[in-house]
Amino acid sequence: xxxxxxxxxxxxxxxxxxxxxxxxxxxxxxxxxxxxxxxxxxxxxxxxxxxxxxxxxxxxxxxxxxxxxxxxxxxxxxxxxxxxxxxxxxxxxxxxxxxxxxxxxxxxxxxxxxxxxxxxxxxxxxxxxxxxxxxxxxx
Amino acid sequence: xxxxxxxxxxxxxxxxxxxxxxxxxxxxxxxxxxxxxxxxxxxxxxxxxxxxxxxxxxxxxxxxxxxxxxxxxxxxxxxxxxxxxxxxxxxxxxxxxxxxxxxxxxxxxxxxxxxxxxxxxxxxxxxxxxxxxxxxxxx
Amino acid sequence: xxxxxxxxxxxxxxxxxxxxxxxxxxxxxxxxxxxxxxxxxxxxxxxxxxxxxxxxxxxxxxxxxxxxxxxxxxxxxxxxxxxxxx
Amino acid sequence: xxxxxxxxxxxxxxxxxxxxxxxxxxxxxxxxxxxxxxxxxxxxxxxxxxxxxxxxxxxxxxxxxxxxxxxxxxxxxxxxxxxxxx
Numbered sequence: 001x002x003x004x005x006x007x008x009x010x011x012x013x014x015x016x017x018x019x020x021x022x023x024x025x026x027x028x029x030x031x032x033x034x035x036x037x038x039x040x041x042x043x044x045x046x047x048x049x050x051x052x053x054x055x056x057x058x059x060x061x062x063x064x065x066x067x068x069x070x071x072x073x074x075x076x077x078x079x080x081x082x083x084x085x086x087x088x089x090x091x092x093x094x095x096x097x098x099x100x101x102x103x104x105x106x107x108x109x110x111x112x113x114x115x116x117x118x119x120x121x122x123x124x125x126x127x128x129x130x131x132x133x134x135x136x137x138x139x
Numbered sequence: 140x141x142x143x144x145x146x147x148x149x150x151x152x153x154x155x156x157x158x159x160x161x162x163x164x165x166x167x168x169x170x171x172x173x174x175x176x177x178x179x180x181x182x183x184x185x186x187x188x189x190x191x192x193x194x195x196x197x198x199x200x201x202x203x204x205x206x207x208x209x210x211x212x213x214x215x216x217x218x219x220x221x222x223x224x225x226x227x228x229x230x231x232x233x234x235x236x237x238x239x240x241x242x243x244x245x246x247x248x249x250x251x252x253x254x255x256x257x258x259x260x261x262x263x264x265x266x267x268x269x270x271x272x273x274x275x276x277x278x
Numbered sequence: 279x280x281x282x283x284x285x286x287x288x289x290x291x292x293x294x295x296x297x298x299x300x301x302x303x304x305x306x307x308x309x310x311x312x313x314x315x316x317x318x319x320x321x322x323x324x325x326x327x328x329x330x331x332x333x334x335x336x337x338x339x340x341x342x343x344x345x346x347x348x349x350x351x352x353x354x355x356x357x358x359x360x361x362x363x364x
Numbered sequence: 365x366x367x368x369x370x371x372x373x374x375x376x377x378x379x380x381x382x383x384x385x386x387x388x389x390x391x392x393x394x395x396x397x398x399x400x401x402x403x404x405x406x407x408x409x410x411x412x413x414x415x416x417x418x419x420x421x422x423x424x425x426x427x428x429x430x431x432x433x434x435x436x437x438x439x440x441x442x443x444x445x446x447x448x449x450x
Contacts, residue, residue, distance in 0.1 A: 013152045020174065020228065027446055029172040030248075032241065033155065034360030038163045050358065051286060053351060056335035057358075081358060089159065092360045102171065102252060109169075110245050113359060119337075121330075121351070122358025123286035134287040135357040136328075166360055173446030189444065192371060192437060195421035196444075220444060231446045252445060260418075260437070261444025262372035273373040274443040275414075 002077065003061040005052055005122075007084040010094055015078055019098045023075045026098045030105040032113045034093040036086060043128035050083040050092065053121035057081075060120045064112055072108035074099040079112060081122060141216065142200040144191055144261075146223040149233055154217055158237045162214045165237040169244035171252045173232040175225060182267035189222040189231065192260035196220075199259045203251055211247035213238040218251060220261060280344060282313065283351040284320075288329070291319045306331050307340040309350065320352075328355060366430060368399065369437040370406075374415070377405045392417050393426040395436065406438075414441060 099105035238244035282297040314321040368383040400407040
């Protein structure tokens with residue numbers, strides 16, 4: 001499965017090994033890793049929780065993946081997003097783009113994270129010193 | 140050391156864990172991984188060897204690293220390149236860019252790999268079915 | 279029956295994650311108006327115009343048709359991903 | 365003495381990775397001309413104009429000065445990195 005939403009941590013080395021096994025023409029793997037910070041809008045974050053719309057979220061990620069492969073001519077794409085309560089400092093989202101050339105890999109990876117934020121039904125709740133808030137980002 | 144040239148394999152998870160420890164403001168890590176392919180100019184590659192100019196190669200990588208941090212406003216950069224005889228399919232080069240925002244992380248990572256290829260004294264020798272050749276890339 | 283799924287802030291406001299409403303075939307905006315009347319806790323968010331709506335897990339507009347048996351979701355602006363400091 | 369370091373194809377052609385030449389203070393192009401005369405195996409590559417030259421591990425031009433004790437390197441075009449198929 002090249003698109004996954006899960007509570008568990010992921011290993012980037014493992015995911016890269018998996019994607020490399022899918023083709024022998026891969027020369028470049030560009031990845032985006034999103035991590036939780038300890039500050040949000042200048043307030044200390046003590047706790048983060050991610051929630052998704054099961055079914056629709058996976059479907060949107062798979063759409064993004066297939067469009068990236070088709071529109072940028074890359075070899076393969078993997079997208080992982082974690083949900084549930086996550087401590088500060090954890091890895092949240094991973095996008096891997098495997099390609100023959102680096103140029104298309106960079107552009108496809110950038111496309112995937114921008115689209116993920118735009119069309120994937122996932123929500124983040126932050127607990128800061130001022131209380132809990134569902135974050136609304138304006139990408 | 141945020142710039143390394145080594146014979147040994149590297150773990151991307153370990154390198155990301157190291158760079159994340161250097162700041163609590165990191166929200167995005169963009170990475171470029173270059174791997175060896177089994178084909179080069181349509182010929183099957185059986186063996187790869189990388190050689191570097193010890194001293195000058197590290198110095199150029201550190202220059203690239205510091206320019207990326209300064210010019211793109213990213214938080215930290217790590218650059219690793221392997222040398223010696225490497226089997227096909229191995230990871231060759233890793234660039235990690237840690238930043239607050241994804242935009243600057245993507246741009247700085249792209250800058251680093253372009254500059255690495257342009258100004259770092261590292262050479263690749265490929266053994267294919269047609270013999271050995273020192274590769275001259277024209278990036 | 280139409281199933282209404284609520285997420286994030288909407289679910290917190292409503293106190294439940296799923297509503298069912300008896301509705302004839304209508305448009306998304308008709309359904310939203312009915313929900314706002316029947317569930318005052320959601321009225322402010324619905325009228326804000328900032329919610330996204332899906333019908334059977336595809337994005338819908340105010341004019342999209344809704345019929346018996348459909349799964350409709352009311353969704354606040356998304357915030358997945360990370361990597362964007364504000 | 366000036367130390368000349370040779371890499372990759374240049375080293376293979378010369379059969380050694382380091383040469384030392386007795387040279388007075390001069391320019392890079394003078395040094396290259398002397399090397400081409402003393403080491404015919406390198407002459408073709410030196411005259412190709414495609415080599416990069418460094419003096420004390422900094423990139424140099426044909427006009428750069430070289431003096432006793434310097435470390436000069438003759439370098440074929442680089443091919444580090446990977447991730448570019450041709």
